Amino acid sequence: MTVAIRYFTKSKKGNTKKLADAVSAATGLKAEEVSVDLADKADRLFLINAMYAAQIDPEVKAFLERNAGKIGEIVNFNTSASGKSTLPMVKKEADRLGIALSDREFHCAASWIFINKGLPTDEDFARAGDFAKSML
Numbered sequence: 380m381t382v383a384i385r386y387f388t389k390s391k392k393g394n395t396k397k398l399a400d401a402v403s404a405a406t407g408l409k410a411e412e413v414s415v416d417l418a419d420k421a422d423r424l425f426l427i428n429a430m431y432a433a434q435i436d437p438e439v440k441a442f443l444e445r446n447a448g449k450i451g452e453i454v455n456f457n458t459s460a461s462g463k464s465t466l467p468m469v470k471k472e473a474d475r476l477g478i479a480l481s482d483r484e485f486h487c488a489a490s491w492i493f494i495n496k497g498l499p500t501d502e503d504f505a506r507a508g509d510f511a512k513s514m515l
């Protein structure tokens with residue numbers, strides 16, 4: 380099975396980049412930003428993202444739109460300050476584009492301004508790595 384990792388990080392904290400680095404280290408696969416299109420078909424796309432203004436970022440949506448034909452199934456990895464998952468937002472895009480989406484996902488709460496200081500923890504990153512390995 381071929382697996383690709385793409386992430387989008389926006390805040391100065393770079394929580395999503397840290398999550399992507401943890402998943403990359405656990406799986407040995409390179410994590411690239413969503414600005415980098417898929418070169419080849421991926422059976423699974425580990426889509427590592429976060430919630431902004433109750434949405435996923437337009438750059439994440441644009442990546443999915445550009446690469447829809449190359450993605451077998453999306454596996455969602457995400458953080459938010461509220462603890463709410465981005466899965467429903469990713470599902471909306473996946474359904475619109477006809478891409479399969481795993482109902483198994485990784486989510487954890489993350490810091491934002493003064494909220495959730497210290498999150499994700501090292502334990503969260505380790506859990507993300509374990510989940511990623513289980514989805515290879």
Ligand SMILES: Cc1cc2nc3c(=O)[nH]c(=O)nc-3n(C[C@H](O)[C@H](O)[C@H](O)COP(=O)(O)O)c2cc1C
Binds near residue numbers: 390458
């Ligand atoms: C501009 C902005 C808007 C955000 N809006 C929400 C939101 O609506 N709901 C929520 O739960 N978290 C929200 N957050 C928190 C982020 O989901 C959280 O900090 C995430 O880990 C950010 O990832 P990043 O550091 O990779 O950008 C927001 C963060 C930013 C920077």
